[in-house]
């Protein structure tokens with residue numbers, strides 16, 4: 001039973017850059033780990049302008065679909081050189097980049113979920129974070145069977161969650177509002 | 188290591204893995220669309236949020252340790268050669284979940300303005316002095332009982348351009364991880380008896396006045412240290428676990444194994 005009411009969220013405000021970025025934040029994986037790739041993107045607002053005062057965080061499974069966490073019933077398992085968590089503020093042009101590994105499929109209640117990365121966006125002008133998921137374009141069959149993607153009826157909306165392949169990784173742009181608005185989740 | 192405080196309530200079926208999720212608390216939080224805070228206008232989604240069931244990615248989070256912390260990260264008054272200007276204070280409290288369970292060994296990050304209300308940030312240019320002895324950034328891990336403690340100075344109020352004569356009440360920004368992606372929280376701690384709440388859209392964006400009070404620290408005379416520093420206590424409550432669905436199902440599973 002919930003006894004204690006929770007603490008409300010507040011915006012990160014305009015000065016998040018002094019408090020939240022870490023020097024190694026964008027590196028969810030050490031640089032020399034095989035398979036490391038970049039997730040890059042730009043955050044846009046409802047007028048199409050880039051958002052230079054946002055922070056993007058990522059959380060994901062390792063390439064075998066495992067988590068280094070005691071609540072994973074399969075047991076916590078660390079992947080060498082891999083933190084699984086990335087954090088990057090957007091720069092003056094609204095761009096972010098996270099160096100990471102591609103996750104493996106993760107078990108869900110009715111079969112595997114397609115490989116995915118949970119993404120949080122914090123910014124000035126946002127009283128709470130927004131949460132989205134990044135999926136991989138080459139995982140067509142797994143994506144077609146994914147329970148979360150399948151819960152989104154509109155194909156155009158669903159497409160906002162699928163990253164684009166680039167030479168050294170993937171591009172995942174985030175549109176907070178309006179045309180091409182990214183699908184955001186109630187977590 | 189002792190056993191984790193949360194038992195594994197996972198349910199395996201031939202087709203998959205069900206894990207208990209976290210309680211949703213929409214009534215606590217401000218809306219993303221809040222016209223009184225002008226900058227929300229172009230930064231809130233127009234499409235309704237899609238419900239995300241909690242699965243493994245959502246019930247886990249990075250386990251961050253002592254290696255993220257510098258020796259003096261918890262004491263914002265000792266990060267420079269001399270002490271910063273302003274009223275030295277202790278800010279401490281406990282991080283719990285909504286079942287009252289402490290959240291141990293979780294990273295708490297703070298950032299704040301100096302005593303004059305100015306941030307050490309390139310885009311904060313209002314005519315208040317910077318303090319060469321104050322950065323305004325702190326980090327700490329909660330202990331085994333979920334307690335955290337910072338030493339800092341009381342931040343000043345500062346003006347902004349949201350509305351005429353807009354001033355932010357004194358506050359400290361807090362960022363917390365908890366033990367699950369769903370528990371992630373960024374918020375602000377306020378001080379009691381601040382006269383600026385009535386015109387502050389951040390404070391007022393929280394719909395329930397009782398929930399606003401949960402962002403308020405209380406003066407703590409017991410933790411105040413004689414001839415040294417005033418103390419404020421601020422407890423943070425993160426979302427708790429949903430209840431185990433069916434006990435009988437668990438028993439069946441135990442029989443299988």
Ligand SMILES: [Fe+2]
Nearest residue numbers: 013355358360
């Ligand atoms: Fe602030």
